[in-house]
Amino acid sequence: MKKIVLVFVTALLITNCGTSSKSNTSSVHTNEARIVDPTIYASTITEEELKEMLYKYASDEFEGRETGEKGQKMAVEYLKNQYQILEIPSPLGDDDYFQEVPLEKQSVSEAKISVNGTSFKSFEDHIVLRASSNTEINTQDIVFVGYGIDAENYSDYKGIDVKDKIVLAKAGEPKDTNGNYITTGSSEDTKWTNGRQSLSSKRDAAIENGAKGLILLDANMFVRYAPYYQRQAESGVSGRLSLKSNEAEMMMLMVNDNLAKALHPSILEDEKPKELKTNLSLAIENKSEEITSENVVAFIKGSTKPDEILVISAHLDHEGVKNGEVYNGADDDGSGTVAILEIAEAFKEAEKAGHGPKRSILFLHVTGEEKGLLGSRHYTDNDPIFPLENTVADLNIDMIGRTDPKRKEGDRNYVYLIGSDKLSTDLHNISEEVNKKYCNIELDYKFNDDNDPNRFYYRSDHYNFAKNNIPVIFYFNGTHDDYHQPSDTPDKIEYDLLENRARLVFYTAWEIANRENKPIVDKATE
Ligand SMILES: [Zn+2]
Structure with missing residues (x-):
């Protein structure tokens, strides 16, 4: 009650915006020969x-x-x-x-994956981060691109052709002998190291180099992401709305050590990019509406x-x-x-x-x-x-x-x-x-x-x-x-x-x- 009275009293003190005699004061339109008074039109805006x-x-x-x-x-x-x-x-x-x-x-999509005849499981070994259309791939052309970095002074894509191929990369970025990141010369985390941002940075690098898809080994993020993706998929709740882009989106998967090693047994030790000869069969059903x-x-x-x-x-x-x-x-x-x-x-x-x-x-x-x-x-x-x-x-x-x-x-x-x-x-x-x-x-x-x-x-x-x-x-x-x-x-x-x-x-x-x-x-x- 008190609040209502208070509002009423203060309401009386308010002067209407621009219907007073102020229109006689000097005008902003000083250069004009004829000055049009907007207050008459403003007065058509009424509560x-x-x-x-x-x-x-x-x-x-x-x-x-x-x-x-x-x-x-x-x-x-x-x-x-x-x-x-x-x-x-x-x-x-x-x-x-x-x-x-x-x-x-967008809804969570699931992939069916087998490597050299062995199949791997959704949410246990792999999750689909991006897929814009239904995908079916049977290939032997997979390119390991180290950390998947393409920066000014360091690139995993230099001298290697990944056009229309699936690239495999791992999390993190290389350090020099002083323990500093090579991309920046400092020990501060960069966009290639830093969680979510590293995903989009590495994805962008793969897109810019013409890859058809990116498979990223990030065991730390995988254990955090996979249960969340699984809950989303099982609840059947459809996810976020986004603008539909005109271009087909590049496919991106996140995998654990198990699947990454099947694709490239020495992935944890290797940094040098190389072409792999592994049979990968991959099918993704896109559930976006x-x-x-x-x-x-x-x-x-x-x-x-x-x-x-x-x-x-x-x-x-x-x-x-x-x-x-x-x-x-x-x-x-x-x-x-x-x-x-x-x-x-x-x-x-x-x-x-x-x-x-x-x-x-x-x-x-x-x-x-x-x-x-x-x-x-x-x-x-x-x-x-x-x-x-x-x-x-x-x-x-x-x-x-x-x-x-x-x-x-x-x-x-x-x-x-x-x-x-x-x-x-x-x-x-x-x-x-x-x-x-x-x-x-x-x-x-x-x-x-x-x-x-x-x-x-x-x-x-x-x-x-x-x-x-x-x-x-x-x-x-x-x-x-x-x-x-x-x-x-x-x-x-x-x-x-x-x-x-x-x-x-x-x-x-x-x-x-x-x-x-x-x-x-x-x-x-x-
Ligand atoms: Zn609003």
Whole structure:
């Protein structure tokens, strides 16, 4: 009770973002002959409309919007329908608002292996780390490649042809007489020595040298991995979703000493690469299942710089239904989703009045965020609808409808900003200036620190743009007790705050889309 009263009282103190008389103050668009006042359009972003949409979008009917499932399909239909009502087209043309995102659900595959007529057992002697298609191999062409290292100053692949062959390698890396690793000259573990990382490093080396498959002896990791793989296989639970790649994946097995010695009896002592003459017969049944999901895209074409694109993004998916409970994801990320719909409406109203944005705006609702930022990665890595080099910024919204109970200082009218200054000082300044001019929300940079242990900068969809040196701002209210719980429901959203934050994103987008120059990238990374 006390809490409710407190919320009510403080709510009265909040000024609406940008509907005051502040529009008379000096404008950011000083170079322009005619200054268009965005506050009239911002005022179309209202808590009533946000609330109405969110009660629908985060209702039980949408079943928690799990990627690839029925509820997620309902979510994308809902979004498409909203854009049709708003008469905002898709950049893909006609009624096609969906960018297909091909995914696969990976399950543990099992291999049947025999060496010189002796058969070996799944989980006791070998596990399949990667297999993308059904594989049947009968070969005598196996190449032992020592430690399987291909580094600048040391390579196990030098002078040996492994093209389309199976390579056999062992864990670890060689040391010099002083006990230092040869690859680095230091005793510190390297990417070739270090657990999980050594697996991907050695796999990459085999792929780069054209091998058809890699069999890795790593007895230490095998005893840890094998029981886990066996439990996964026996439980029948299908595993993680991942983006389906267009290229066939290279097969990779991990084996124990027993099987490795059958392939190459002196493997533990030998380091020198050589061709083996061993009869290997190998069959793998791939149990991955293909799943299709969708990003939803809508587009307002720029009036004078149509080839420059501003992306406004939020993820459309959530956690689905678990143990009979719907994970509604009202804050995560229903709040960002409906905010974008309202922002899109505001830009459309401006366009109708002859004040469409100068740059183009892509409203991007991505799928598979909760499964590992899959939809945004598909967009940036596989199928950017607009060239990334013409993409001027990404404003990403993920959770802006609640308050962080751990925040002790400042008022409730705040938002955490992450990433705004990481690539572009210019973007950061624009964001600050716009907020001062129209909103006066407390912009809290607590989680923007590079050393912040939460690493939020890497944990939502903007990151896939940032890694391509596209400046980003991530808008976020922080986590709370209902984060990733079935209790993240629309009745707990603070709609006045959601309205204010959505307006802030709108004003920032307005400035980026209409200003003379796009934000300068002054801190690009490699
Ligand atoms: Zn989220």
